[in-house]
Amino acid sequence: MSMSEPVWRTSTRSSSNGGACVEVADNLPGRVLVRDSKDRAGGTLTFAPSAWSRFVASAKRPT
Numbered sequence: 001m002s003m004s005e006p007v008w009r010t011s012t013r014s015s016s017n018g019g020a021c022v023e024v025a026d027n028l029p030g031r032v033l034v035r036d037s038k039d040r041a042g043g044t045l046t047f048a049p050s051a052w053s054r055f056v057a058s059a060k061r062p063t
Contacts, residue, residue, distance in 0.1 A: 004028070006025030006027065006028060006033050007027045008025050008033075008035075009023065010022070010037060011023070011024060021036065021038055022034060022035075022036065022037065023035050023036075023037045026049070026052070030049065031047065031048065031049070032047045032049055032052040034046075034047065
């Protein structure tokens with residue numbers, strides 16, 4: 001597999017019953033890709049690694 005191809009993984013927070021499923025590919029230099037696993041052809045969001053890290057840290061903080 002080429003390093004230019006995303007390696008997708010399903011979020012550990014995604015439900016196993018077909019609910020909200022997010023896939024992330026963070027193996028590409030300088031970008032993190034995010035997509036809906038139920039609609040893989042529906043588009044991909046691209047984030048800078050630093051922005052993605054801040055988002056994940058914020059999502060993990062208790063409310």
